[in-house]
Amino acid sequence: VVRRVRRLVLRHIVARPRVLAAAALLPRKLAGLLTRERVAKLKPKPLRRLAGQIPRGQGAPVRPGFELRPAGQERARVALLTGCIMGEVFGEVHRATARVL
Structure with a gap:
């Protein structure tokens, strides 16, 4: 079952x-x-x-195409590979990770 x-x-x-x-x-x-x-x-x-x-609350979900601009000068580009459930349920975790990167 x-x-x-x-x-x-x-x-x-x-x-x-x-x-x-x-x-x-x-x-x-x-x-x-x-x-x-x-x-x-x-x-x-x-x-x-x-x-x-x-x-x-985890805020809005993070879906494909999510983009976060750097607070300062852009020095490099990074990609964040997200899982299928994390973006829906824990969107704030992805936002925090993107801010750190």
């Missing part, structure tokens, strides 16, 4: 950029509802303790 689900996800979701973008949209929207501030106001203390573990 696990192999079939994995195969289904890899072949029909991850391998298709448009389907992956649509699949990543719902969790991104739901993440806006679970902000640190909202969780910190919950009554049960164990749940309030979890507020600090909620990741900050």
